[in-house]
Amino acid sequence: MKSITRQKPLEEIRAYVKPFDRVYIVGCGTCATMTKTGGVDQVQEMKEEVKGFGKWVTGWAVLPTACDEMTEEDFKAAEEGLQHANCVLVMSCALGVHRVNSSFHLPTIPALDTLFIGLEESPGYFQEVCAQCGQCVLGETAGICPLTACHKGLLNGPCGGTSHGKCEVDSERDCAFTLIYERLKEQNRLDLMGKYHPPRNYHVTLVPKIVTVTLEEGIEP
Ligand code: SF4
Numbered sequence: 001m002k003s004i005t006r007q008k009p010l011e012e013i014r015a016y017v018k019p020f021d022r023v024y025i026v027g028c029g030t031c032a033t034m035t036k037t038g039g040v041d042q043v044q045e046m047k048e049e050v051k052g053f054g055k056w057v058t059g060w061a062v063l064p065t066a067c068d069e070m071t072e073e074d075f076k077a078a079e080e081g082l083q084h085a086n087c088v089l090v091m092s093c094a095l096g097v098h099r100v101n102s103s104f105h106l107p108t109i110p111a112l113d114t115l116f117i118g119l120e121e122s123p124g125y126f127q128e129v130c131a132q133c134g135q136c137v138l139g140e141t142a143g144i145c146p147l148t149a150c151h152k153g154l155l156n157g158p159c160g161g162t163s164h165g166k167c168e169v170d171s172e173r174d175c176a177f178t179l180i181y182e183r184l185k186e187q188n189r190l191d192l193m194g195k196y197h198p199p200r201n202y203h204v205t206l207v208p209k210i211v212t213v214t215l216e217e218g219i220e221p
Protein backbone atom coordinates (compact mmCIF):
# COMPACT_ATOMS: atom_id res chain seq x y z
CA MET A 1 0.00 0.00 0.00
CA LYS A 2 1.51 3.33 -1.04
CA SER A 3 0.60 7.01 -1.10
CA ILE A 4 0.45 7.95 -4.77
CA THR A 5 1.50 11.52 -5.50
CA ARG A 6 1.99 13.80 -8.49
CA GLN A 7 4.06 16.97 -8.59
CA LYS A 8 2.04 20.17 -8.59
CA PRO A 9 2.49 22.46 -11.62
CA LEU A 10 5.63 24.56 -11.20
CA GLU A 11 3.61 27.77 -11.50
CA GLU A 12 1.53 26.72 -8.48
CA ILE A 13 4.69 25.95 -6.48
CA ARG A 14 6.20 29.28 -7.55
CA ALA A 15 3.07 31.10 -6.31
CA TYR A 16 3.21 29.24 -2.96
CA VAL A 17 6.86 30.13 -2.33
CA LYS A 18 6.51 33.69 -3.60
CA PRO A 19 6.31 35.28 -0.11
CA PHE A 20 9.50 33.51 1.02
CA ASP A 21 13.10 34.06 -0.04
CA ARG A 22 14.83 31.11 1.69
CA VAL A 23 13.54 27.62 1.03
CA TYR A 24 14.49 24.26 2.58
CA ILE A 25 13.37 21.25 0.50
CA VAL A 26 12.32 17.91 1.98
CA GLY A 27 11.75 14.67 0.06
CA CYS A 28 10.63 11.24 1.21
CA GLY A 29 12.64 8.04 0.85
CA THR A 30 9.61 5.76 0.79
CA CYS A 31 6.46 6.26 -1.31
CA ALA A 32 7.54 9.48 -3.04
CA THR A 33 10.86 7.94 -4.00
CA MET A 34 9.09 4.93 -5.46
CA THR A 35 6.70 7.09 -7.50
CA LYS A 36 9.63 9.35 -8.54
CA THR A 37 7.97 12.44 -7.14
CA GLY A 38 10.09 13.11 -4.05
CA GLY A 39 13.30 11.06 -4.21
CA VAL A 40 16.85 12.41 -4.37
CA ASP A 41 16.72 13.07 -8.14
CA GLN A 42 13.41 14.95 -7.97
CA VAL A 43 14.52 16.98 -4.94
CA GLN A 44 17.69 18.02 -6.78
CA GLU A 45 15.66 18.99 -9.85
CA MET A 46 13.30 21.00 -7.62
CA LYS A 47 16.30 22.71 -6.06
CA GLU A 48 17.28 24.07 -9.48
CA GLU A 49 13.69 25.13 -10.22
CA VAL A 50 13.42 26.99 -6.90
CA LYS A 51 16.74 28.71 -7.53
CA GLY A 52 15.30 29.71 -10.91
CA PHE A 53 12.42 31.40 -9.02
CA GLY A 54 15.11 33.67 -7.51
CA LYS A 55 15.10 31.94 -4.11
CA TRP A 56 17.96 30.78 -1.92
CA VAL A 57 17.76 27.04 -1.27
CA THR A 58 19.26 26.78 2.23
CA GLY A 59 19.46 22.99 2.11
CA TRP A 60 17.59 19.81 1.36
CA ALA A 61 17.05 16.33 2.80
CA VAL A 62 15.30 13.15 1.78
CA LEU A 63 13.85 11.80 5.03
CA PRO A 64 13.66 7.99 5.25
CA THR A 65 9.86 8.10 5.71
CA ALA A 66 8.48 11.63 5.88
CA CYS A 67 5.18 10.61 7.48
CA ASP A 68 6.54 8.67 10.45
CA GLU A 69 7.28 9.78 13.97
CA MET A 70 11.07 9.86 13.37
CA THR A 71 10.69 12.94 11.19
CA GLU A 72 11.42 15.30 14.07
CA GLU A 73 14.64 13.41 14.89
CA ASP A 74 15.65 13.30 11.22
CA PHE A 75 15.19 17.06 11.05
CA LYS A 76 17.74 17.61 13.79
CA ALA A 77 20.47 16.50 11.40
CA ALA A 78 19.33 19.23 9.03
CA GLU A 79 19.19 21.96 11.65
CA GLU A 80 21.68 24.34 10.06
CA GLY A 81 19.94 24.52 6.69
CA LEU A 82 16.60 24.87 8.43
CA GLN A 83 17.83 27.72 10.62
CA HIS A 84 18.45 29.83 7.52
CA ALA A 85 15.15 28.95 5.84
CA ASN A 86 11.83 30.71 6.17
CA CYS A 87 9.73 27.96 4.60
CA VAL A 88 9.90 24.20 3.97
CA LEU A 89 8.87 22.82 0.59
CA VAL A 90 7.78 19.21 1.09
CA MET A 91 7.92 16.64 -1.68
CA SER A 92 5.94 13.88 0.01
CA CYS A 93 2.31 12.88 0.37
CA ALA A 94 0.00 14.96 2.54
CA LEU A 95 0.77 12.71 5.53
CA GLY A 96 4.41 13.74 5.29
CA VAL A 97 3.40 17.39 4.93
CA HIS A 98 1.34 17.09 8.12
CA ARG A 99 4.21 15.42 9.93
CA VAL A 100 6.75 18.04 8.82
CA ASN A 101 4.28 20.78 9.71
CA SER A 102 3.84 19.47 13.23
CA SER A 103 7.58 18.80 13.71
CA PHE A 104 8.82 22.22 12.78
CA HIS A 105 7.61 25.77 13.22
CA LEU A 106 8.28 27.05 9.68
CA PRO A 107 5.52 27.46 7.09
CA THR A 108 5.14 24.16 5.23
CA ILE A 109 4.35 24.08 1.52
CA PRO A 110 3.32 20.91 -0.34
CA ALA A 111 5.03 20.43 -3.71
CA LEU A 112 2.94 17.35 -4.51
CA ASP A 113 -0.71 16.49 -4.78
CA THR A 114 -1.74 13.30 -2.97
CA LEU A 115 -3.93 11.36 -5.38
CA PHE A 116 -4.79 8.18 -3.52
CA ILE A 117 -3.61 5.25 -1.46
CA GLY A 118 -2.96 2.47 -3.91
CA LEU A 119 -1.50 -0.93 -4.65
CA GLU A 120 1.23 -1.53 -7.21
CA GLU A 121 -0.52 -3.96 -9.53
CA SER A 122 2.50 -4.37 -11.78
CA PRO A 123 5.83 -2.51 -11.84
CA GLY A 124 5.07 1.21 -12.10
CA TYR A 125 1.28 0.73 -12.36
CA PHE A 126 -0.66 1.88 -9.32
CA GLN A 127 -4.36 1.47 -8.78
CA GLU A 128 -6.61 2.93 -6.14
CA VAL A 129 -8.30 0.08 -4.33
CA CYS A 130 -9.87 1.73 -1.27
CA ALA A 131 -11.18 5.20 -0.49
CA GLN A 132 -11.17 4.43 3.24
CA CYS A 133 -14.90 5.05 3.48
CA GLY A 134 -15.24 3.45 6.91
CA GLN A 135 -18.20 1.24 5.87
CA CYS A 136 -16.63 -1.57 3.89
CA VAL A 137 -18.81 -3.61 1.53
CA LEU A 138 -16.07 -5.86 0.10
CA GLY A 139 -17.66 -8.89 1.78
CA GLU A 140 -20.64 -8.54 -0.56
CA THR A 141 -18.84 -7.32 -3.67
CA ALA A 142 -16.40 -10.19 -4.11
CA GLY A 143 -13.52 -8.16 -2.72
CA ILE A 144 -13.77 -5.47 -5.43
CA CYS A 145 -14.45 -1.98 -4.11
CA PRO A 146 -17.26 -0.34 -6.09
CA LEU A 147 -16.38 3.10 -4.74
CA THR A 148 -12.96 3.03 -6.35
CA ALA A 149 -13.41 0.60 -9.27
CA CYS A 150 -16.50 2.40 -10.67
CA HIS A 151 -15.84 5.73 -12.37
CA LYS A 152 -18.96 7.16 -10.73
CA GLY A 153 -18.21 5.62 -7.33
CA LEU A 154 -21.57 3.85 -7.31
CA LEU A 155 -22.42 1.49 -4.46
CA ASN A 156 -25.22 -0.10 -6.51
CA GLY A 157 -24.71 -0.79 -10.17
CA PRO A 158 -24.17 -1.05 -12.98
CA CYS A 159 -25.42 2.28 -14.24
CA GLY A 160 -27.38 2.43 -17.47
CA GLY A 161 -24.28 3.24 -19.49
CA THR A 162 -22.40 -0.02 -19.14
CA SER A 163 -21.84 -1.63 -22.54
CA HIS A 164 -20.43 -5.07 -23.35
CA GLY A 165 -18.79 -5.16 -19.95
CA LYS A 166 -17.03 -1.83 -20.42
CA CYS A 167 -17.50 1.48 -18.63
CA GLU A 168 -19.32 4.32 -20.37
CA VAL A 169 -16.91 6.87 -18.91
CA ASP A 170 -13.81 5.08 -20.20
CA SER A 171 -14.44 2.35 -22.75
CA GLU A 172 -10.92 1.00 -22.18
CA ARG A 173 -11.85 0.01 -18.65
CA ASP A 174 -14.00 -2.84 -17.47
CA CYS A 175 -17.21 -1.82 -15.75
CA ALA A 176 -16.69 -2.35 -12.02
CA PHE A 177 -19.95 -4.27 -11.80
CA THR A 178 -18.92 -6.64 -14.58
CA LEU A 179 -15.82 -7.42 -12.55
CA ILE A 180 -17.93 -7.89 -9.43
CA TYR A 181 -20.43 -10.06 -11.34
CA GLU A 182 -17.74 -12.31 -12.81
CA ARG A 183 -16.04 -12.79 -9.47
CA LEU A 184 -19.29 -13.46 -7.60
CA LYS A 185 -20.20 -15.99 -10.31
CA GLU A 186 -16.89 -17.80 -9.81
CA GLN A 187 -17.66 -17.93 -6.10
CA ASN A 188 -21.27 -19.14 -6.57
CA ARG A 189 -22.53 -16.01 -4.80
CA LEU A 190 -24.45 -14.33 -7.62
CA ASP A 191 -27.41 -13.73 -5.31
CA LEU A 192 -25.36 -10.85 -3.87
CA MET A 193 -25.53 -9.04 -7.20
CA GLY A 194 -29.14 -8.10 -6.44
CA LYS A 195 -28.45 -6.89 -2.93
CA TYR A 196 -29.20 -3.21 -2.36
CA HIS A 197 -26.55 -1.19 -0.55
CA PRO A 198 -28.06 1.80 1.24
CA PRO A 199 -26.35 5.16 0.82
CA ARG A 200 -23.31 5.63 3.00
CA ASN A 201 -24.13 6.94 6.43
CA TYR A 202 -21.96 10.02 6.78
CA HIS A 203 -23.07 10.37 10.37
CA VAL A 204 -20.89 7.43 11.43
CA THR A 205 -17.87 8.63 9.45
CA LEU A 206 -17.59 12.23 10.48
CA VAL A 207 -14.45 14.05 9.46
CA PRO A 208 -11.81 14.17 10.70
CA LYS A 209 -11.93 10.41 11.33
CA ILE A 210 -10.42 9.74 14.75
CA VAL A 211 -9.93 6.48 16.62
CA THR A 212 -8.36 5.65 19.95
CA VAL A 213 -6.41 2.40 20.28
CA THR A 214 -5.80 1.06 23.78
CA LEU A 215 -3.90 -2.04 24.92
CA GLU A 216 -6.97 -3.33 26.76
CA GLU A 217 -9.74 -2.61 24.30
CA GLY A 218 -8.02 -2.20 20.93
CA ILE A 219 -9.79 0.31 18.71
CA GLU A 220 -12.61 2.21 20.35
CA PRO A 221 -15.21 3.55 17.95
S1 SF4 B 1 -16.02 -0.17 0.51
FE1 SF4 B 1 -14.24 0.41 -0.70
S2 SF4 B 1 -13.70 2.43 0.06
FE2 SF4 B 1 -15.02 1.52 1.60
S3 SF4 B 1 -13.57 0.56 3.06
FE3 SF4 B 1 -14.23 -1.02 1.59
S4 SF4 B 1 -12.62 -1.02 0.02
FE4 SF4 B 1 -12.44 0.91 1.16
Ligand code: SF4
Pocket residue numbers: 149150151152153154157158159160161162163166167168169174175176177
Ligand atom coordinates in the same frame (compact mmCIF):
# COMPACT_ATOMS: atom_id res chain seq x y z
S1 SF4 C 1 -20.30 1.75 -16.63
FE1 SF4 C 1 -19.92 0.60 -14.75
S2 SF4 C 1 -17.93 1.36 -13.94
FE2 SF4 C 1 -18.68 2.84 -15.49
S3 SF4 C 1 -19.77 4.37 -14.33
FE3 SF4 C 1 -21.33 2.87 -15.01
S4 SF4 C 1 -21.45 1.37 -13.33
FE4 SF4 C 1 -19.58 2.58 -12.98
